Amino acid sequence: MILIIDDEYDFAENLKKELEKYYTENEKIEILTGFDTIFLANNNIETLFLDIELGSQNGIDLAVEYYRYNQCDNAPDIVFVSSHDNYVHHSFVAMPLYFIRKEKLIPDLKECMQLLKKVKSERKMEVTIQNERIKLANVLYIESNKNNVYYVFLNRKKLKMRTTLRKIEKELINYNFIRCHASFVVNMSQIRKVTSDFIFLDKDEKIPIGEKYYMNFLDKYADYKFRKK
The missing domain is CATH 2.40.50.1020 (LytTr DNA-binding domain)
Incomplete structure (x- = not known):
C-alpha cells in the first residue's frame, strides 16, 4: 500500500492522482488526514508520503518516534512533503528517502519516483x-x-x-x-x-x-x- 498522510485533503487528492500515473491499478493508494499509528501497524505500507505540518503535530517528530518503537525490516520508505524548503535539512534526522516541495510537486515527484525505482532495484541485488x-x-x-x-x-x-x-x-x-x-x-x-x-x-x-x-x-x-x- 502507498499511504499519504496530509491534513490538506485537496493537496492529498492531487498527490494521489499524480501517484496513480506511476503505479498500476493493483497498487492501493490511501489517504489519511492524521498520523494513525494503529493503521500503520496493521497495514503493509510500502511508501509513506508524510506532510511535515499536521496541524499542531510535526511529521518529522512523528516519523522519528514511529521508527524508534517500530523497528522492523519492512518499515516503509518515508517521503516528506512540505510547503517550506527550510524543513529539508531538519527532516534528515528521520531518514526520509526524499523531500517533496508542494509548490514543485510535479518535478519533485518525478525525481522521487526515479529514486524509489533505483532503491528497489538495489534491495534486490x-x-x-x-x-x-x-x-x-x-x-x-x-x-x-x-x-x-x-x-x-x-x-x-x-x-x-x-x-x-x-x-x-x-x-x-x-x-x-x-x-x-x-x-x-x-x-x-x-x-x-x-x-x-x-x-x-x-x-x-x-x-x-x-x-x-x-x-x-x-x-x-x-x-x-x-x-x-
Whole structure:
C-alpha cells in the first residue's frame, strides 16, 4: 500500500492522482488526514508520503518516534512533503528517502519516483558467499579479522569468507557500502545515526569510525543521503 498522510485533503487528492500515473491499478493508494499509528501497524505500507505540518503535530517528530518503537525490516520508505524548503535539512534526522516541495510537486515527484525505482532495484541485488546467495540489503556491515571477513546481517547471522576487506570494499563500492575503519565496511542504508566516533545501526548497535577514514566517509555518506537519482 502507498499511504499519504496530509491534513490538506485537496493537496492529498492531487498527490494521489499524480501517484496513480506511476503505479498500476493493483497498487492501493490511501489517504489519511492524521498520523494513525494503529493503521500503520496493521497495514503493509510500502511508501509513506508524510506532510511535515499536521496541524499542531510535526511529521518529522512523528516519523522519528514511529521508527524508534517500530523497528522492523519492512518499515516503509518515508517521503516528506512540505510547503517550506527550510524543513529539508531538519527532516534528515528521520531518514526520509526524499523531500517533496508542494509548490514543485510535479518535478519533485518525478525525481522521487526515479529514486524509489533505483532503491528497489538495489534491495534486490545479491551476491554469492560460501555458495549461498544473499541480498546485500540485508547486510549490516562487514568486519575483518586477520585473513577473514565476516558479513554481519540484520538478524545478526554471520558468514565468514577468506579474503581481504580492501577487496570487498572495491567490489561493493557501487552498492552503498563504504569503508569507515581499518576493520569495517558499513552498509549506508542501515545507518541510523553518526557521531564523531561511532556509526549507530539498528537497535543502537555501533561500529567505530577510524580517524583515517572519517572525512571520506562523511563526504560519501552526505552524497548518499542527498542523492537525487
